[in-house]
Amino acid sequence: MNQETAAPHPQLGYPIRNFSVPLSPTPRGARLARLLAVEQLRSWELPLEAPSQIVAELAANAATHGRIPGRDFRLTLYVVGDTLRIEVTDTRGDRLPWLNRAEPHADSGRGLLLVEALADRWGVTSGLPPRKTVWAEVDVGRTRHPQG
Numbered sequence: 001m002n003q004e005t006a007a008p009h010p011q012l013g014y015p016i017r018n019f020s021v022p023l024s025p026t027p028r029g030a031r032l033a034r035l036l037a038v039e040q041l042r043s044w045e046l047p048l049e050a051p052s053q054i055v056a057e058l059a060a061n062a063a064t065h066g067r068i069p070g071r072d073f074r075l076t077l078y079v080v081g082d083t084l085r086i087e088v089t090d091t092r093g094d095r096l097p098w099l100n101r102a103e104p105h106a107d108s109g110r111g112l113l114l115v116e117a118l119a120d121r122w123g124v125t126s127g128l129p130p131r132k133t134v135w136a137e138v139d140v141g142r143t144r145h146p147q148g
Contacts, residue, residue, distance in 0.1 A: 017044055020076040023059070025067040025090065033059035033075045033088070040077055041084075046140050050118040051084055054136045057111040058088035061097060061134065066090025068130075084138045086119075093132040096124055 019040045023029035037055040041048050055075065062073035068091050076087040099112050115122050119136035126132055 014081050015079075017079040018077065020074060022072040022074050025063045025069075025071065025073050027060075027063060029073070030056070030059035030063040037075065037077060037086075044079060046079065046084060047138070051086060051138055054086050054115050054118050054138070055088075057115050058086065058134050058136065061111055062088050062090040065095055065097070066092040066132075068092060079140070082139055082141055084140050085135060086138070087133050087135045089127060089131055089133040091130050093126055093130045096132065097134055 019036075021033075021036060023033050034052055034056040038048055038052050041051055059073070059075060066073055071091040073088060073090040076085075076089070078085040078087075097112055099116065112122075115136055118138070120139045122134070122136040124132055124134050
């Protein structure tokens with residue numbers, strides 16, 4: 001008789017957490033994205049200030065520049081190890097974001113500059129057409145993770 005011994009599955013030393021929600025591409029949907037992110041981060045006992053501002057900027061961009069009537073954008077938060085990853089996916093893959101050096105007196109155009117300043121890493125990933133995901137990562141440190 002031939003027996004195989006299955007190796008035990010490796011156990012991670014930290015929890016993997018995620019949260020994902022579709023939202024309407026409107027100012028109200030962008031505001032709700034920030035509010036939901038704050039509550040989720042609070043429940044995970046993670047820092048709020050920088051991540052909530054990143055969510056606000058990415059969601060506002062999705063509602064403003066990624067808007068197609070009838071198509072939602074998606075907010076996703078992941079925590080793996082010491083990293084919080086924020087993703088906002090919209091259905092305007094043809095409109096890629098770029099860092100805009102806004103005029104000093106301009107009322108808008110600084111959102112991604114703020115994301116770049118607050119995030120440890122950020123970028124854009126093309127998805128299945130017509131989607132794109134703008135993501136940002138914040139190193140949160142293992143000491144901030146609750147046990148369990």
